[in-house]
Amino acid sequence: MTPTKARAKTLVAGVGDLLVRQQALIRRLQWTTIALYIALLVLPLFLPLPTSQDFIWNNVTRFAQFVFWGIWWPFVILGTALIGRFWCGLLCPEGALSEFASERGSGRAIPSWMKWSGWPVVSFISTTVYGQLTSIYQYPKPAALLLGGSTLVAMVVGARYGKAKRVWCRFLCPVSGVFGLISKIAPLHFKVEPEVWRRPLTQVGAIAAVNCAPLIPIKTMQGGSACHMCGRCSGHRGAIRLAWRRPASDIVYGSGRAATRWETFLIVPVLLGLVPAALHWSSSGLFQSIRQWLVELCVSSHWIWPLSVRLPWWVLTNYPSASDVMTVVDGLSLLALIAVSSVLASCMFMVALVACSFVLRKHLGAVHHIAQALIPVAAASLFCGLLSLTITQLRCDGIDLPFIDRCRGMIVLLAGAWSVMIANRISALYTASIQRRALATTLVSIPTIAFSWGWLVVFLF
Ligand code: SF4
Structure with a gap:
């Protein structure tokens, strides 16, 4: 390995480890996103529809439209393709609220119907079509209904199923299937080394359990398209680290x-x-x-x-x-x-x-x-x-x-x-x-x- 490659590898692994250490900061960031998300979803409901004299910089409704559909949606897609699902693990308000509800919820077992692999496809189709029929990109009411409704259901699912987990994100979220696919072309992933994992614990020191909110069996994780890249498992047993990979190698070989x-x-x-x-x-x-x-x-x-x-x-x-x-x-x-x-x-x-x-x-x-x-x-x-x-x-x-x-x-x-x-x-x-x-x-x-x-x-x- 060339020195440049070795430096890049160390740098990226360091970013993963930083995420473990900065979980409190990540929580604060998530609450900031949640506050902004709720404000942009709710405030336009109480304002008149924008006219041709209103602009992104002087009208809350236009600003909210631009943030949701002009920046958030396209650039989260781009970000997922370029660096993986960091949005899901670090910033997504819906995922954070669902996990928050799950931490305090009843922790029931996940019903088998919920694990049907067709849900992300069905929910993506339904929300996309319904969004077009109601002109979600133009008007605040359908945006509040679809996004707010989805967040509410995510919280209810979180409050009922799993303990401190993101059951909604793993099995039902309308965009999880799309994000999972697109993240396969990203050049970053959390890499698991099974042979290091199998080492006796005495050789790797004391181990704290990892809470993988999207319920991934970390030990056997391959490719990681379901991984939210929250970074909580970085360095676990010395076997997991954030690493580079050849873009799309997960598609071809993984x-x-x-x-x-x-x-x-x-x-x-x-x-x-x-x-x-x-x-x-x-x-x-x-x-x-x-x-x-x-x-x-x-x-x-x-x-x-x-x-x-x-x-x-x-x-x-x-x-x-x-x-x-x-x-x-x-x-x-x-x-x-x-x-x-x-x-x-x-x-x-x-x-x-x-x-x-x-x-x-x-x-x-x-x-x-x-x-x-x-x-x-x-x-x-x-x-x-x-x-x-x-x-x-x-x-x-x-x-x-x-x-x-x-x-x-x-x-x-x-x-x-x-x-x-x-x-x-x-x-x-x-x-x-x-x-x-x-x-x-x-x-x-x-x-x-x-x-x-x-x-x-x-x-x-
Ligand atoms: S495997 Fe789980 S804990 Fe590890 S980074 Fe991905 S989502 Fe987080």
Whole structure:
């Protein structure tokens, strides 16, 4: 190991150890985040809706919108990809409140239904779709309902199940599945060395138990996509330390090999299908076509109510004072667009993944592993799609970021290229044949290039 690498290794391990020593400071930071979170969620409820004369810097509601959707959401995604899930372990107000409730709660056993691995996928889909139907990015009431409601449920779950644990975060949180996937490309992780762990205790000194709030069996932890990187276990038995790793090595050699169908489901139809549609439906030509078709159908069938009836704001967007009302037809058109986009992404990518697995002579055995190669492009798509919220809000206030759209296009293209390279590395694990490897990589590259190109068109034209 070169001296530079040795220094970097020591420095990173030192950061992990610092986290153990600074748990009290981390607690204080968490309470500060909680106070800010509650203030930004609740204050806008008591204020009138912003007008065109209100800006991020002089209006609490606009400021809260910008913090939640322009900074927090996209940059937590970016941070997870760059350094792992530190947000979850150190700052997340929902996780901190759930653990706080759990420390004082009844500590019941976790019911088996709660451990179903599909919950993070189901809850991510439901919250994303519901958020769009109620225009969560624009209005304080749906934001308070969805975020506040989720925090409340997290606290109730914490108060009932586990002792000083984050049962909510581990099994139910709507973004835990996405964060878990994206953290696999991060170059940092808490590394466990089993041979050091197995040493007799006398050789490693006195041991204090570690409370791993997200319930990870630390001794056997591999990759650590469920790890919240709270740092509490750093240095435990001399066997755990914060360490560098080759980005995406976890996908190729680690937890990617044991990927499940739920992870593939989250990557393909959800992150590569549902999310782009949910983030760009208002400017979608397909949405307008579906809507037009539904309107004509209603008119020709003399159904007026889907075009005129107004539902409460917590069902469909309903803000007449802001001239923003969604009809039933609008809502159905949005749902149809999301469904079409998910089906299209599934067809495009799943055909390639299945064909790729057959080319590698694994029948369907390598599908989920190769699907993990798509994590970089899915993460870039999510981040760059969410950046639209940041850019739109800043543009409304007269702040134009030059070259931002080209940068976004470049990020998605580079991430797509990275995905193809990872697919190539995964293929090498299954075949020694250069031809089969090249064919498998080409198969993955076709939908990946098409998908990245689609984003480029959205950003640049
Ligand atoms: S394994 Fe658990 S205790 Fe260790 S850093 Fe991750 S979340 Fe914290």
